[in-house]
Amino acid sequence: MTVATLRRPATGGPCVPKLTSGRFNTWRVAMVLLTQLIFLGAPWLRWDGHQAIWLDLEGQRIFLFAWCFWPQDLVYLAGALIICALGLFWWTALAGRLWCGNSCPQTVYTEIMLWIEHWIEGDRPARLKLRADPYKPAHLARRVASQAVMIAVSLVIGFGLVAYFVPAPELLASVLDGSMGGWTLFWLLSYAGFTYLLAGRLREQVCLHMCPYARFQSVMFDSHTLLVGYDAKRGEPRGARRQQHTANPRGDCVDCGVCVQVCPTGIDIRNGLQYECIGCGACIDACDTVMDKLRAPRGLIRMTTPHAEASGQPARVSWLRPRPLIYLGLIAATALAMAVGLWQRAPLHVNVLRDRAVMVRETPEGLLENAYQIKVFNADSRPHVLQLSAEGLPGARVLTEPAQLLLPAHGQLQLLARVQAAPDNVQHGAQVLHLNVRSRDDASFQRQEDTVFIGE
Ligand code: SF4
Ligand code: SF4
Known part of the structure; x- marks a missing residue:
């Protein structure tokens, strides 16, 4: 099987990645559950008689726990967004694209859609088979069922977002008694539609062709940034183990292609660092499993840094570096300015x-x-x-x-x-x-x- 057919179904369309298990998968599952618990749970929190986090557009105010912000306070919103952006830059300088691979909403919702697909349509070979003959009644029924569940999940996510604008209990009551207003319904369906389209249908195409952050984040990398890397010195020349005793012995990579099959963006990390790599670590889990079976040391694909690769030393996260320190300094300065402003803010x-x-x-x-x-x-x-x-x-x-x-x-x-x-x-x-x-x-x-x- 060629690498191209390992990546995508022969019929075209988004990647059909194989699901993995392992350290990085556990971490990713935990992040999906944590982010969704916060996203869907936060609108139900109450504070002093009102929804704790509430963007009340009709009343022109934003509630954030004890604080109430009016249009004159938009500077604080700008400050919060600046801190979030700088925090992302800081994290990227330290850990590369771990944010993209574990916490970005596009990744999180794509992961949920992949779970649904896996549960209803089966593992990767079964899903490829369904795509190869999509109009066979049994195949069609499974595809329709998985799409229906994805749409239902998208509607829940749409509800979750609108609940930040319309008080959650009120919104739920309007869903149950069918009294939802036209605009509320429009926004709920719009967000649900975008979730289904981006995470259920387009998937990695969003990361590859639509996300601007993927294009410029490499400027935040330095030689100590953690990245997913393949140890070519150890792995090459790749090939089946049975060829070990030839005049040209093989490296540790048995060229099984599993690291490509599990990749949600369909790349081959053995070709070196690529902007398409979102740092999810699925290929690390997959390759570690292969190495375990071969009784070879883990880490043929691993989190590493360009410095560790060049020096041959183990990768180490170094916090005290100029670039992360500059981002931290800017975060601290913005947070301090906001804290002083909030302290002195007239009610x-x-x-x-x-x-x-x-x-x-x-x-x-x-x-x-x-x-x-x-x-x-x-x-x-x-x-x-x-x-x-x-x-x-x-x-x-x-x-x-x-x-x-x-x-x-x-x-x-x-x-x-x-x-x-x-x-x-x-x-x-x-x-x-x-x-x-x-x-x-x-x-x-x-x-x-x-x-x-x-x-x-
Ligand atoms: S999973 Fe590991 S052994 Fe298999 S092709 Fe990828 S790098 Fe080589
Ligand atoms: S190359 Fe590995 S870490 Fe990068 S996106 Fe693919 S599976 Fe995830």
């Missing part, structure tokens, strides 16, 4: 917009009046009754609609404020006006916003 945000339709109005009492649209956002878990006052304009009084300013916990309030002052106290043209918003029951809960008051 009250106020947006003031002067009513531009009317420059200045004269009231029946002869006072000059300017109007302002005010939006108040509460990041505090307690409700507050607010009062408004104005500074910078002698004798000014503030009237609001509504008159009673009740700001809900983690909520927002929109109001109209009218500032009135005697003409003698108002300068001609624009002058600075300080609007104070404060809680009646908590002096520390206050904010001052500057705007302008236009005189005649």
